[in-house]
Amino acid sequence: MSLQFLRNADGTVTGRNENNGFTVTHADEEEVRRQLYEDAGWEYTPPPPPVPPGHHRFLLVHEEEDEDCGFGDERYAGLRAGPPEGCVPVDRGCFALECQRPGRTLLDAVAGTVAEVRREHGVVMSGVGVAGRPEEWPGTDVCADEDGREGDAAGRVAHLVLTAAHRSRRLGYGRRELVRLLDATGIE
Incomplete structure (x- = not known):
């Protein structure tokens, strides 16, 4: 299974599941990732919170x-x-x-x-x-x-x-x- 991610010129991100053609575009990259993982039947784990400065x-x-x-x-x-x-x-x-x-x-x-x-x-x-x-x-x-x-x-x-x-x-x-x-x- 192949998932593709593309950052668009307007600041959105497009994700595509190459196996079934499912495509999603959203301003939030993590939302694109979550939807693609869900479509693929994979477990999605959100990224950890950002580290403190320094x-x-x-x-x-x-x-x-x-x-x-x-x-x-x-x-x-x-x-x-x-x-x-x-x-x-x-x-x-x-x-x-x-x-x-x-x-x-x-x-x-x-x-x-x-x-x-x-x-x-x-x-x-x-x-x-x-x-x-x-x-x-x-x-x-x-x-x-x-x-x-x-x-x-x-x-x-x-x-x-x-x-x-x-x-x-x-x-x-x-x-x-x-x-x-x-x-x-x-x-x-």
């Missing part, structure tokens, strides 16, 4: 490609008992933390949380739960802020950086090599 909502996961590290793994006992403030441990087929934390930006909030988990519990979170090929270009994200730095696009950047750090470590690269590579890009 806070960000994100998911951190710890996955090891060649290890069984399910939610109940003993190495996560401390994190399950005492997660960082604003984070809740969840089972996503691996150990994960659903977080709502303060930060100047989403990347700042993710970096601070990753550092705290590593420092306090010795676990390096390896991603932000983004599946598939990330569409990381700012401006393509309907949830982004005006300059495109937040929302899903920023979450995908955090995922790519954490994944790069995790995989680099497994290949024997250290912080110096990664920082040198970042510095070589000229990123300020």
